[in-house]
Each structure stands twice: as C-alpha cells, then as structure tokens.
Amino acid sequence: MTYPDVSSRSNAIYERAKRSLPGGNTRTTVYMKPYPIYAARGAGCRVWDVDDVSRIDCINNFTSLIHGHAHPVLVEAATKQLALGTAFGMPTESEVDLAELLCGRVASVEEIRFSNSGTEAVMLALKAARAFTGRPKIAKCEGAYHGTYDYAEVSLETSPEHWAQGAPQSVAYAKGTPKGVIDDVVTIPFNDVDGAVSLIRAHARDLACVMIDPMPNRAGLVPADRAFVQALREVTHEIGALLLFDEVIAFRLGHAGAQGLWGVDADLTTFAKIIGGGFPVGATGGRRDVMAVFDPTRGKPALPAGGTFSANPVSMRAGIAGMELLDEAAFAHLDAIGEAVRQGIDEAFRSEGAEGRTTGLGSLIKVHMTDKPVRDYRSAHLDPAGQRRLATFVARMLDEGILMAPNGLMALSTVMGRDDVDAIVSAARAAIRASAR
C-alpha cells in the first residue's frame, strides 16, 4: 500500500478523529497531510501501522526510544512495576535509584528533580534559575526548540524579515504569548561567539540563565562549536548567570551526555525522553546550591513543584532498565550506525548529482536539501522549493519502508543492525532520485 490511500484504515480513523480532536490531531508534530498514518504496534526497530504495513522506525518517538519498541528488558521492568502499583501519593525508592544513576553519569548534576516531560523539565529549570538568581530574563538560541513553556518557545521561528535587522529578534511563536514573556527572553545567535556574548553582556544584570541545546534539531542539528560553548560558560560566570544545558535529546549522544562530549560543566541540566525507558518523564538537575530552591526541609521552598505523576515508579523502573542497557558498547554501536547512515546518504546525494547533505552526530541525523554549509537556524532554513523537495523525500522514504520526521530528522536505536543501515541508505537513494526531479 502506498501513501496516501483513501481506502486505508488510517484514513478511516482520521475521519473519525476529526470529530473529537482539533483537526483530528493530538500532537502538532505528528500531523501529516492528507492524513496521519496510525501506528498499531512496534517490535525492535520496526513499527506496523493499522493497515499492517511495516517500516523501519527512524523517528523512535522523536528520539525517546533509544532501544526501539517493546524491548524485552524494558517490558519486564515496567510490567513488574505495573503489578505493584503505578503511582502513589508517596515517594518510591525507584526515584532515588534513577537519580543516583544520572548523578553518577553527569559530573555537574549533584541533585535531580523529576517531572513528566522535557517541557516541564525546561520550565522547572528556567524557574529555578530565576528563583536562584532573583533575575527575570533568560537567553536562548534563535530557532532552538525547548518544548512548549511560554519562555522556551520564544523565537522558535523567525523569518527573513527579522533577519534583515541583523541580530536575532525575540518574537512570539504561539499566538497569545504575553509581551512581558517576549521582553524577558534574549535571543542569541547559535554558534556565533561575538554576537551571543555581546547580547548576553548587554543584559548582564537581568539574566538568570543562558539555555543551550548543544545540537539543536530545529536549528540545523549541527553540533555547537566547542569555542561557542566555552564562551557561554565563561560569560555566564562573568555576569553571575547560570548555564543551562538542555539535554532532552542530546543526552542520547554519550554515556555522560553532551557535557561529557563537550567537556563542560553546566549549572543546570534538563533530561527527558531516553531516561524514561519509553514512558513519560522529565528531569531537572544541577548544582546542589541551585537545586536547593526545591528543598522543602526548611519550610516552603523558594520554588514549590509537585506533579501528580512526577517520578512515577513505572517511568523510573523502565528508565533505570533502559539506562543500564546504555553502556559504552551501546554508544559505540549507535555512533557507528549513525556515521554509516550519514556517510551513505551523503554519498547518495553526491553520486546522484542532487543537492543535499546530512548533519548530526552519533545516532542523530538530519537530511538537508542544500549543499550550502549549515551552521545555524538561518543557514538551515529551506526556501519553498527546498521544502517541497524535503516533503517528497520524506514521502518516498515512507513508501520505501522508512519512517522519519517530516523535518528531516532521524534517530536510530540500539536494536538496529547493519542490514537496517543498508535498508535506510538504499531507501534514501530512491528518495533522493524522486526528490531531485
């Protein structure tokens, strides 16, 4: 069955969905025209849709499923906990176990607070930075995605009209964002030391923190230059602001996460996705003195934070099982298959004589429909012709049996092997031919 097909079961479900969900949709990110493909089940690196078509899953629930679907070790950990109860109005030992594991991996993380998503983790980190410093503003990179907290969303999208002004502008992404929120976000250019440092210095006394995802998916999925990260570390020290590493995705890059790879110690770190073993999770960690804003032992904390399902033991136990599977050998495997996919697709672009290239690191790959260097949000931006080519590429990948994100992102899993790499690269070659036309 090729996509789209009006007689498909997915299309029939979508017709029903339109009556009870806005636009038939729950997550904007999974919306597809003319209808989304509905998943029925997953096993290993494959997912079957409701029409029983199976594909290799290179979305992996937007990078969270680092061990693919229904991994037996994770299923066992979660099922064992399901039988013992799924949530309590009490803490459980499981949150201590996962906190110890994460603190043991990331040197700068001395204490952790769990929540239910990356959005919540970022929200709590930004609130913690404000509570700790007593300052109102935060800085973030142009085009970087950090979830849907009002402040984190500012300048997620900017346009050539904004770029005409040179330095990044702080602009609303969602309609209805209060002006006060926009005014309290300083947007800095990614991978531009001088541009970023001068904006940060200009707001020195008001900045609570500078937030960076060292490999921002929506801003090109290019690794931050070491010099850029170092400059942010130094300037935040200089002005008394905190450095926040958003590792919601980047934590899948290595045993000690992005900070291990970049050789930097942040003051605050956000986690989510892979640390929940396939279940909802978020975590905010950092320096003990900063994390003290959550501490209730001396009365009402500076930053009270609850969350009915925060640190629920199913997410914690599955998370621990998933993290324990991620030893150095697992990362070496992910790095090797990621590199093979990037090289294979780049080679296919070259030999087909088509404009395009990949970026990324480790198990994360992004396909760009341009030959120009991609360094940041602006250089990753596609013109309408490029957008059409990318849409054709992604649609053809679907028909070739490969699921990937509409924005060109792929995230591999530990259960993929060389055969899967070959299948992905050969599908990409067919998709490059189809999209070059």
Ligand code: PLP
């Ligand atoms: N931060 C980053 C870097 C992300 O990529 C995402 C989601 O993709 C988030 C935060 C938000 O995480 P969640 O979707 O779990 O709310």
